[in-house]
Amino acid sequence: MSVRRRGFKEYTRLEDALEIIRSEVNEIGSEKISYQESNGRVLAENVKSKVSVPPFDRAAMDGFALKAEDVFGVDENNPKELKIIGSIETGVSKDIEVGKGEAVEISTGAPMPSGANAVVKVEDTIREDSRVNILSPVSPGENVSSKGEDVEEGQVVMEAGHKIGPAGVGMLANTKNLEVKVKKKPKVGIAATGDELKKPEEELKPGEVVEVNSYTLTAAVHETRGEPIRLEMVPDKKESLRKTLEKAPDFDMLIFSGGTSVGKKDLVPEIISNLGELLFHGIAIRPGGPSAFGMYENVPVFSLAGFPAAALIAFEMIVKPALDIIQGKEDYSERPSVEAILDRGINSKLGRIDIVRTKLIKKEESYTAHPVRVTGSSILRTITEADGFVLVPEESEGFSKGEQVKVELFNRSIQISKQEV
Amino acid sequence: MSVRRRGFKEYTRLEDALEIIRSEVNEIGSEKISYQESNGRVLAENVKSKVSVPPFDRAAMDGFALKAEDVFGVDENNPKELKIIGSIETGVSKDIEVGKGEAVEISTGAPMPSGANAVVKVEDTIREDSRVNILSPVSPGENVSSKGEDVEEGQVVMEAGHKIGPAGVGMLANTKNLEVKVKKKPKVGIAATGDELKKPEEELKPGEVVEVNSYTLTAAVHETRGEPIRLEMVPDKKESLRKTLEKAPDFDMLIFSGGTSVGKKDLVPEIISNLGELLFHGIAIRPGGPSAFGMYENVPVFSLAGFPAAALIAFEMIVKPALDIIQGKEDYSERPSVEAILDRGINSKLGRIDIVRTKLIKKEESYTAHPVRVTGSSILRTITEADGFVLVPEESEGFSKGEQVKVELFNRSIQISKQEV
Incomplete structure (x- = not known):
């Protein structure tokens, strides 16, 4: 007995539906892109640093580079006076050797002079011409970022599957990974079906309604980092639906909206079943219950409700996890x-x-x-x-x-x- | 005594810094865009529906349209047999009148025939040729979406300040708001400063480091729905910084990274103070403490740390709220x-x-x-x-x-x- 005849007597549990999706959907391939284009993309390989970051020992504060041993135990009442033997600014490397009783004025980010092992913040000093009084002690290494402290050359800095954010873009630049292998954006074909549909720009005749699902689903696919492609509206005719289904191999996923319930014109699940494989039809959720899922020529095909809110909720519940899996995220990401x-x-x-x-x-x-x-x-x-x-x-x-x-x-x-x- | 001489002896509390930003920053103007481009944008006006949604009474289920009174009290053991007098499919309006003892086969979304006031789901019926047995009762209005049930003509469906999501795009289409007034995307100029900086593509000499902030901040501005514009790197020279600051009126906001601490080369807050108005320098947060904020020719100007993580955290804490305010969100949006x-x-x-x-x-x-x-x-x-x-x-x-x-x-x-x- 066909689903259409018997109605939805049985619904697949959401958990089981997701399990079916997980077992059918394959990870998408990868592509190389520039670090500048990488925000929001998912890494297809581990990223290793090609350099040390920072590339040299450098001051982490503005102040004076010195030997920490020179200022152990000092305080505001018992400051230590040091001789200023030079200054180092960012962007230049200077050949200065700091000895006992000496200090070098240094800017944040400037390379440490040899001999010095710490920086006292400018706030903790009083300068008088070529001498400086140090009011606060420092430990060896204090206020110094040592070479490779952030990242060592060859170290893995981000792992495959990581979604690159703004900091990740900077990490790629910083580690000289000017190109990076990321998962392709899944191309998602979106086809609204229904004889009653008119484009938002068209006048409605009695019985007709505005087609909105291809627009809401386009936005939803964008937000899930996919590349949506809106297809022409499809009338409720087997031949038209067949032709649209046969376009599935042009995409990484095909989504139909409408025609998924158990009425006379609900032909989408049947077409999927006839030409491909229908894996479930009807999920025990509300809204979104009439959703169906199948495969056609190795491409996942979703059939969502025609009602816009139901279609969007079903997208959130079953299509988004599928897009996550396609992009190589083994765990479904969790909503806050x-x-x-x-x-x-x-x-x-x-x-x-x-x-x-x-x-x-x-x-x-x-x-x-x-x-x-x-x-x-x-x-x-x-x-x-x-x-x-x-x-x-x-x-x-x-x-x-x-x-x-x-x-x-x-x-x-x-x-x-x-x-x- | 200049900040540079005294160091950061006082830090503005984050709450006070945000209050200063809130009192200085003005809302951006608006523009008209197509509903198709509206996802993620912020409404600049209330949106009123130009039509009723749905535009007519329609079936919410596949089944049989009938008079609810005809099937009160029926069940599987005591079904009621009705005469099928026709069928209505989606997209067509038919002139059928349902009388007592009669039913019309109807598809989800199809216009209700006159005389009928409810729909019995197909699952709760058994059809035999031109007769149908109804196994389950319905109340008047059950499984019917009445005209204007979702939205009445003239009703406000989304308010100014609302961020449009996928459902909002559909709402615009559905209510025939094909153009919509949204807040402009704030143009944000981003200038990395520092003599030590080289582009990621360039070779580093001793003492030089990779410039990453303009890339991380570009991504961060994108994520906050702004339009980032990367400016040329600026050396730590007053004249160069002045020229960059004078470009501020080309943007809705200007962000400097680097040169904001209390070292010799930290000239950005001073330049803002000299040519415009410096409103705070130094916030009681870590990282991100050395951040500064001011106004130049009515344009908000941020000076963030040169250290990439500090710059990004300061962006999250003070720049993002400013971008929210510019886009007309009175309440800072909250992080999950x-x-x-x-x-x-x-x-x-x-x-x-x-x-x-x-x-x-x-x-x-x-x-x-x-x-x-x-x-x-x-x-x-x-x-x-x-x-x-x-x-x-x-x-x-x-x-x-x-x-x-x-x-x-x-x-x-x-x-x-x-x-x-």
Whole structure:
């Protein structure tokens, strides 16, 4: 009996769906790029330093380079007077030898003169012409960055799988890794299906609706470091859907929205099943339940709901982990979350995971979680108004008002609501 | 007495520094862009819907549209048989009137026929030719999305200051806001200063180091939704620094790195003071203490440390909030954080905020916080190896091993470490 005939009598558990995805999806290949383009990319190999950083012993403070032994035990009442025998500024290497009772004026970052083993900060000194009074002791090595202290030549500084951030870009530059091997950005084809769809720019006739999923999913793929490619809208016809599915090998992933439920026009899972392999259809989550997943010519194919909020939540739950795996992240990356107190109860059905969109309100140091009211899974407002979501697990019937819950965040930073809602 | 002579005897508290920045920095202007380009941008005006969403009453499920009153009280043992008088698919509007004892086969998203007020899911029906048995009751309105249920025409759907995410892009498309007024991206000039600096591509002579700050800060500005412009490296000469400062009016913000401490070549704060207004120099944070801030011709100018890790931390602490304010976010956005147990102690000096870079290790459901060892503020590894940081407040001397601390996260998602460190 086909899924369409029997409806969704069985739903795959989210955990099992992710396990299926994990076992099917392959890591993408790598490419060489410039360190300047590397922010946000995922390393495909360990990065080893080609140089020592810093490349020489240098002053970590502005002040005076000296022998630490000369100033042991000094203080403001018992300063030690040293003779200034020269000065070293950044960018120049000078051949000065510091002897006992001597000091060299030095700038932060300048190479240490030989003989000196520490720097006293300028604040802890009083200078008088060619003499300087040292008011504070230092230990050998104090305020000195020694050669290779940050990184030794040949040392692994970042490992394969690491996502390069701003500091990583600097690390590549600093260690002279001017080119770096990173995972390719997965190319993700996005096809909205449905006879009722019109582009946002077009006039709607009765019964027609605006196609929004290809735009929301494009943005979501961007945020997951993929390269989205919007395809032409596809009518609910087998032949058209087949032609779109056959384009899958041009991409690293293909996402359909719409046509994934159990109605007459819900043909996407059937097409995947006929031409490729359908691995699940229907997940025990809400919204996003009708989602399907399969493989066509070794390319992962997702079939998401046509309702925009359901499509985006399903993206978050099953497509994003797949994009992580493709980019070589063995562990699904975790969403940051905050603990918050529910300001109203949440009801959920046993046996499925409810993804309850939730607004956060900060009061002093604690958060209140305000579940956004939902009347239909079409409702994008439930996401634009929410800061994150509460997952109600399969074995729970919900949470009561006043209970503490974990709110997983959609965005990197929380916009704090001042007013109550 | 100039700062250079007296060293940093006084440091501005971080909170006061942010207050100064907040009082000086002005919001940037706005521009109109396409909804397709709007992801990640900040709204400059309230967005009102130009249409009702959905534009008509429609089925929220595949099944049969009917009068709810016809099937009150039915169940699997006492089904109700209705006559199928037609079918409606998505994308078409049909002139069918559903009477008592009648049903219309309907697809998710298709317009409701007149007379019907609910939809019974296909799973709860058994069809036999032109008759259908209904196995489950529905309430009036059940499985129907009524016109304007998501959004009514004229309703404000997103407010000024809201950061548009993937759902927001869809909301703009859905409400026919094809153009939207957003805050401009602040143009941020970035100038690395220092006689000792060479580009990553160049060979180093003794005493020279690689210039990395313009690359790390470029990436950091990108992540804060600004538009970075890398300027030529500036030698530690008043005339060169003056010329660079005079370029500030080409940008919405200018950032110098290097030359901000109290050494001989630390000329940036002095130049800002001479030609514009220097508002603070020296903040009670570590790293990042030597940072300065001022205004030149109404443009905010930051002077950050030359040491790359210190520059990036100072960016996080004072420049990013300024970029938020420029983009019209009245509240500084908050970093997501996790609570974690320290696996070793942290020492800090009273009177300053210590920003301790910290790795997170997940063990089952809890996190261990592993402070990264620091030997100098130059060390980018302290950031590439860290997931976030612990702030040790001014009035604290640190935390002990085993204490619970809040780790604020650098990145949106946490990369979980499997092994212990």
